[in-house]
Amino acid sequence: MAAAAAAATTTASSSTQGSLREDLTCAICCDLFREPVMLACMHHFCKACISRYWRGVQGPVTCPQCRRVFSTKHFQTNYLVVAMVEKVRASSSDTYIKDLEKQLKDTLESHRLKKEEYINLIRKDKEKMDAIKRVGAELQARVQGEFRALQQFLQDEEACVLEQLRKEQEEVLEQLQRHLEASKEAVKELEQNMKVLQQASIATDNGVLVELPQLSRPCVRVDTPPELDINAFNSKYIAPLQYITWRKMFKSLKPGLAPLTFDVDTAHPSISVSRDKTVAVEYDSMTSYKPHPKRFLQCVNILAAQGFQSGRHYWEIAVGSKPKWDLGVALEGVDRHTRIKLSPESGYWTLRLRNGNEYSAGTQPWTRLQLGSCPQRIGVFLDCEERRVSFYNADDMSLLYSFASGPRGKVFPFFSPCISDTSQRPQPIQLIHYPTAVLSG
Ligand SMILES: [Zn+2]
Numbered sequence: 001m002a003a004a005a006a007a008a009t010t011t012a013s014s015s016t017q018g019s020l021r022e023d024l025t026c027a028i029c030c031d032l033f034r035e036p037v038m039l040a041c042m043h044h045f046c047k048a049c050i051s052r053y054w055r056g057v058q059g060p061v062t063c064p065q066c067r068r069v070f071s072t073k074h075f076q077t078n079y080l081v082v083a084m085v086e087k088v089r090a091s092s093s094d095t096y097i098k099d100l101e102k103q104l105k106d107t108l109e110s111h112r113l114k115k116e117e118y119i120n121l122i123r124k125d126k127e128k129m130d131a132i133k134r135v136g137a138e139l140q141a142r143v144q145g146e147f148r149a150l151q152q153f154l155q156d157e158e159a160c161v162l163e164q165l166r167k168e169q170e171e172v173l174e175q176l177q178r179h180l181e182a183s184k185e186a187v188k189e190l191e192q193n194m195k196v197l198q199q200a201s202i203a204t205d206n207g208v209l210v211e212l213p214q215l216s217r218p219c220v221r222v223d224t225p226p227e228l229d230i231n232a233f234n235s236k237y238i239a240p241l242q243y244i245t246w247r248k249m250f251k252s253l254k255p256g257l258a259p260l261t262f263d264v265d266t267a268h269p270s271i272s273v274s275r276d277k278t279v280a281v282e283y284d285s286m287t288s289y290k291p292h293p294k295r296f297l298q299c300v301n302i303l304a305a306q307g308f309q310s311g312r313h314y315w316e317i318a319v320g321s322k323p324k325w326d327l328g329v330a331l332e333g334v335d336r337h338t339r340i341k342l343s344p345e346s347g348y349w350t351l352r353l354r355n356g357n358e359y360s361a362g363t364q365p366w367t368r369l370q371l372g373s374c375p376q377r378i379g380v381f382l383d384c385e386e387r388r389v390s391f392y393n394a395d396d397m398s399l400l401y402s403f404a405s406g407p408r409g410k411v412f413p414f415f416s417p418c419i420s421d422t423s424q425r426p427q428p429i430q431l432i433h434y435p436t437a438v439l440s441g
């Protein structure tokens, strides 16, 4: 039955096998050859079948198939046919069929698994697409919000300047209008007076007038016209309006450039800080210092005086061509008295430079960064809500590295001028308060 079922699943090879089976069937017993032998006429039979067929025959014998007559009972073994019969027999055996069925099952199963795998991949791709769409939409809204804030600022400023211009113009026009009305009134009164005087003059001619006529307002006078300084009016608005507005806008940026200062109480004893607390430089000799629990004593580190635990903040540091530095943020509670590897696990989110051109993110182990250029200024962006710390090349504002799981809790801007090679003059790092013109006034 299994063989029949297998045969029913017709394939080209199984139908070929069917006709082969017929070719290898003995015409006497109608079964597959057993010990097939070949007569001189090339017909094959089972050895037992042909022997039985010829048994008892004396003299010439015939081929049961083609009736050819042979003088002797002679046949020979055809090994090729023997081998083929064995193959066909084996292929229709139960174990062979079972094997085949197993192979079929296995192949089917492997296809099913493969299909499942691909369906999983498709699901994952779709999930990723959904995620990127969702994040994209959120980012789009965020970008729009940022630009809307700038546009709102400009619109408000424009409205404010235009309103001021309108008011000033109206005020001057009102003054002039009042003067104009007063002048017109004066002309009217003068004309009336003139009429009275002219009538009086005629009366004098006729010898009737004995005294000067009574005038309703004998002394008609108008105030001097208001001073109109068109030049002053002009020069208020013919101005570098874009620059003036941009300066105002710069101060309204969120986050704008945080004007940080160094906290000298945190400075390692070999760091010297400028009087205005914006420049720090490392010297190989230690300066005398006041003991302070905030002070770094093992590593050449210093923090800014301004700490952050909410909102978004951005600051810039000029590093010039200094060959070695570490920058970033540090948790308020970092251990300042032991030597520690800088990494988020130990409370530091940093970017570092070694040997003048080897930039790394302060992960554990370090993540080497391939930068196209050597930034002279580094920007640090801290987003406390999103827990993100990003570093920028502040020369062109290209992103250098971003920590996606940033600090939780209060952090301080962190700096290390590092220990300079004795052969080189130590170069400072500087907190940028930029631009001076924008921040003043
Ligand atoms: Zn036979």
Ligand SMILES: [Zn+2]
Residues within 6 Å of the ligand: 039, 041, 042, 043, 063, 064, 065, 066, 067, 068
């Ligand atoms: Zn024959």
